[in-house]
Amino acid sequence: MIIENIETFLVRIPFDTGAAKRELGGRTWQTLDYVFIRIDTDTGISGWGDAFAYGAAQATKAALDHMITPALIGADISDIDAIHTQLQRDNHLFGRYGVTMFAISGIDIALWDIAGKAAGLPLHQMLGGKVRDGLPAYASLFRYGDPEQVAAVTKKAVDEGYTHIKLHETGIAEVESCRRTGGDDMAIMLDVNCAWDFDGALDMASQLADFDLYWFEEPVFPPEDFKALAKLKDQGGIPIAAGENACTAFEFNQMFDAGAVTYAQPSVTKVGGISQFQKILASAKSAGVKVMPHSPYFGPGFVATLHLAAAMEDESLIEYFYLQPEAFPMGKWSQPEGDVFKVPDGPGLGCDPDPDVMRDYAVSGN
Ligand SMILES: [Mg+2]
Numbered sequence: 001m002i003i004e005n006i007e008t009f010l011v012r013i014p015f016d017t018g019a020a021k022r023e024l025g026g027r028t029w030q031t032l033d034y035v036f037i038r039i040d041t042d043t044g045i046s047g048w049g050d051a052f053a054y055g056a057a058q059a060t061k062a063a064l065d066h067m068i069t070p071a072l073i074g075a076d077i078s079d080i081d082a083i084h085t086q087l088q089r090d091n092h093l094f095g096r097y098g099v100t101m102f103a104i105s106g107i108d109i110a111l112w113d114i115a116g117k118a119a120g121l122p123l124h125q126m127l128g129g130k131v132r133d134g135l136p137a138y139a140s141l142f143r144y145g146d147p148e149q150v151a152a153v154t155k156k157a158v159d160e161g162y163t164h165i166k167l168h169e170t171g172i173a174e175v176e177s178c179r180r181t182g183g184d185d186m187a188i189m190l191d192v193n194c195a196w197d198f199d200g201a202l203d204m205a206s207q208l209a210d211f212d213l214y215w216f217e218e219p220v221f222p223p224e225d226f227k228a229l230a231k232l233k234d235q236g237g238i239p240i241a242a243g244e245n246a247c248t249a250f251e252f253n254q255m256f257d258a259g260a261v262t263y264a265q266p267s268v269t270k271v272g273g274i275s276q277f278q279k280i281l282a283s284a285k286s287a288g289v290k291v292m293p294h295s296p297y298f299g300p301g302f303v304a305t306l307h308l309a310a311a312m313e314d315e316s317l318i319e320y321f322y323l324q325p326e327a328f329p330m331g332k333w334s335q336p337e338g339d340v341f342k343v344p345d346g347p348g349l350g351c352d353p354d355p356d357v358m359r360d361y362a363v364s365g366n
Pocket of ligand 1: 191193217218244
């Protein structure tokens with residue numbers, strides 16, 4: 001099968017959190033920005049991918065358009081592993097992590113979608129077979145910085161049936177508010193997005209001891225300080241989760257060798273797509289680490305995460321970004337029923353992005 005054409009699309013979808021928007025990278029976070037990729041082959045089969053974007057959407061798209069896709073036109077894609085390895089080799093001088101790997105991730109997901117469509121098999125079948133139908137979700141809340149708003153959104157999530165809630169807060173008052181509202185049986189995860197150094201994180205861990213956290217996510221900066229994470233895991237008394245800022249199985253192996261985490265959080269749109277995610281699953285298994293995918297997005301990468309989770313030996317929680325986008329590019333597949341997701345059974349990803357959403361939310365002139 002030969003690649004005839006590759007197109008990249010910038011899609012920007014406004015969202016509502018029920019509160020003021022927060023800062024992200026020095027700017028107010030107003031929209032969900034995506035870079036979607038469509039690869040067309042000479043067989044008439046097209047596949048869709050999704051490269052991590054957020055505030056780096058234009059940069060990720062430029063990496064795809066100028067660094068990655070030109071060399072792929074005319075390529076034979078019957079061996080995804082060979083293509084993937086070549087992409088990593090050809091582009092390593094532009095950075096092994098960040099937008100280069102985001103772009104390669106998007107291509108890899110599209111190649112797996114094509115492979116599934118060509119074989120007439122859903123992706124979960126290509127990955128070893130579906131172990132489960134219903135995939136339990138957790139509500140991954142926006143950062144509010146306000147105990148009252150945390151209580152209101154926690155109540156909404158609990159009323160919808162969620163038993164696991166993740167906060168993106170750095171204050172004790174917000175955690176306390178969530179626990180008081182959700183009750184003692186609710187699982188609370190706390191993600192602080194690398195807020196502190198080791199000493200600061202250890203101090204916070206002791207202040208958080210009474211809240212019985214399910215996990216403490218990315219407590220230290222820089223995120224690749226695996227020694228600090230390992231020390232915190234040993235001394236802080238709370239299970240540690242991390243991995244959304246790691247790329248490639250190679251970096252995850254370093255994380256596992258250091259004993260840094262209880263829960264590994266690979267993001268399929270960042271780590272190098274499905275190919276690398278699978279390698280990470282194998283390494284995590286031999287290291288005795290549970291995998292909890294990072295997936296606060298709504299595009300083809302989210303659906304790829306559902307397939308990966310459906311085929312995983314151990315049950316994993318699906319991260320559902322608990323906000324209200326104006327539109328869902330993958331339709332019903334990126335929305336749970338209660339707190340449970342279903343995985344598509346059609347070939348490949350089992351669904352393509354909604355052309356109406358692609359048209360209505362396209363960034364003009366991109
Ligand atoms: Mg996180």
